[in-house]
Amino acid sequence: MKTLPAGITEGQTLEGDLEVGCDLAVIGSGAGGAVTAATAAQAGLSVVLLEEGGAFGTERFRQREDEAYPFLYQDGGQRATKDGAIAILQGRALGGGTTVNWTTCFRTPDYIVEHWRKKHAVGGVSVAELAPHWQWAEERLAIAEVPLPLVNANNQKLLDGAKKLGFETALLRRNVIGCAGTGNCGHGCPIGAKQGMLNTLIPDAIKAGAAVLTRARADRVLFESARAVAVECTLLDAWGVGPTGLRATIKPKAVVVSGGAINSPALLLRSNAPDASGRLGRRTFLHPVVAIGGFFDDEVAGWRGPPQSVASHAPVHRGEEMGYFLETAPVHPMLAATSFTGFGGAHAELFVNVKQAAALIALQVDGLHDDVVGGTVSVLSSGRAALDYPIVARQWRGFIEAQKTLIRVALAAGARTVATLHEGPNRFSSEADLPRVDALPWRTGSVVLFSAHQMGGCMMSDDPKQGVVRSSDLRHHQIDNLFVVDGSVFPTATGVNPQLSIYGLAHLAATRIVDGLSKG
Amino acid sequence: MKRRGFLKLGIVGGALLAVAGTTLAVLPGDRSVRPRVPLASLSEAQFAVLVALAARVVARTTADPLSVAHAVDTALRFAPPEVQKDLGLALGLLDNALVSLLTGGRPTPFTMLKEQQQDEALRRWGDSRLALLRSAYQGLRKLCLAAHYATPPAAAALGYTPSIAKPEPPAITARGPLVVDLAALRARDAVEMPPGSPAPVDGGTP
């Protein structure tokens, strides 16, 4: 059997079908996959890292939304829940979501890890065990607090408003070296300052001998007598849309699925993987976001500077009600245009002043309450993934509460008008207006909601009746040489931006996986 | 009617689609707008409705509705085929006189309405009791707005310009390498840093 050379092979350039063997096939090159591939390659395993997105480098990142979304995001930036209610921003490129994310880094909060242990039988990973792996990631990815001069006007509004209301706030930590504040994290860093997987663990993996195959979509993992024996891939054209007609078959000793939430469960569903828990594809969480545009007299230019540099976790513990935390979103023309509601004159009249707008967001922590069970992934007849995510009453109540807080913060920061993202009358200019928030159309399709954090769907639990993988090394409960290492293993939302949670958990699991495989 | 589509259909939604399927030909709308280049995702009939819709969504901007519609058609290539199909069907529904009548509008196809009536029709969808119609309204509205505001001239008109000058990248072709090796790429990267910014440090390229 052939092997692939170390380095990047682009699937669209291959001239014939490919069949290669290796120790470890890793499917997906994002936070989980890149860490796993590098760890395994450095331990001497032969690794093939598969990625359906394209190998785009710094050169191609030109600060243009019309290039970034089609080529760097799932479904060309059009992914959404099945009813269209929640727009889902999710990466699809070499480096996965880390190529386009906004670089905010948090360790998983203690209360979340504790909740997983108590409620979901996650015994194999504790905060104490994870800590050295978080630290490893913090060092490797140069994670450090944002310097004050880089806090942009958008984040300054959040800081000012939250402080005035007496909320605890914090400056964020980011994975960058030499950030110049171009504001284009979401479009691929144009100067290579972002320490995403593209600039760190993927080069590390290659240096240690890993082969990377891009524009290769894993269609299914093949199983024989309870073992994973092959990964079948369709090679995609340079646009990443159509098949080239050629296929790649990888025959590894073990398989790591790292396609991210939604995609990893979809791959395992397409593969008819055993699922004793009945949880495969279930409990998919989104940190669903409600947002506002606060319009100020002065210029905000929310597209400049690091998109996120300030957060407030003050409202995260709300007992029976949904907790949430406050951050900002960058205000680029396309992203913002599709967020503000209405059309024609009504849209243009507001939008022409977008340079004065700050975008404040509230991220809801889903999965901690018994009735908030998240979404369910299914596979469409085309083979593509879909997510059905019903929003329950407790969540709508949480959105209303969060919406009020966002309006108050913006007003406290000095906003002249605040626009919510509802159809119909949605402007607020004083605290006295707040009761009107309850009367806004809180129903799918009448308010624009988002998610940039997809989690769950292949949840970990040491109880095979509750989880798809066990927690200690993220091994599949029924298939000995199959692992899932990415954000899909979280039993609930992480309550913070998830990337560092994934890096740490992936590094811990990969170390244990490599150990297990070397012992045979 | 059995349909394994993408949008979640209630009973009424399903009935609407059944109506749309059988009456499209009976009351044809205005199909005089032709695509400039072959379409990637939509049929010519769907495209004609999209042009009329785009004209209302990006009204009061500098956008050319035909260009917007072409950009939407191109963007839809990246969506799952099921979504492409459903949005195409939604455009058919929008231009269906009977559906319009059943949902409280005039018995006239969208493409034959006056501008103000078209705006009313869109608002009716946006405010419909049927989640299906609200969802279609949002999907089509967002696609048109995205197509316009993602273009560099529209972004520049709002004050957004890239902060760093970058050379044209190689064209994306159906075949052929996009990036051969990251090290060569980083070496070639001609980036003008704003004055005073620290030099980017190599993150460990092979």
Ligand SMILES: Cc1cc2nc3c(=O)[nH]c(=O)nc-3n(C[C@H](O)[C@H](O)[C@H](O)COP(=O)(O)OP(=O)(O)OC[C@H]3O[C@@H](n4cnc5c(N)ncnc54)[C@H](O)[C@@H]3O)c2cc1C
């Ligand atoms: C716009 C945006 C902003 C964000 N901002 C932040 C932030 O500031 N801080 C933070 O912590 N998090 C942020 N996130 C989230 C964070 O980036 C993700 O949580 C993280 O990247 C998820 O890691 P993962 O390994 O689970 O999957 P991903 O990083 O998504 O990687 C999965 C990869 O697998 C590939 N893949 C999937 N299926 C297949 C298949 N069948 N075959 C081949 N390849 C496949 C995908 O194309 C993708 O590249 C942001 C995300 C987005 C989209």
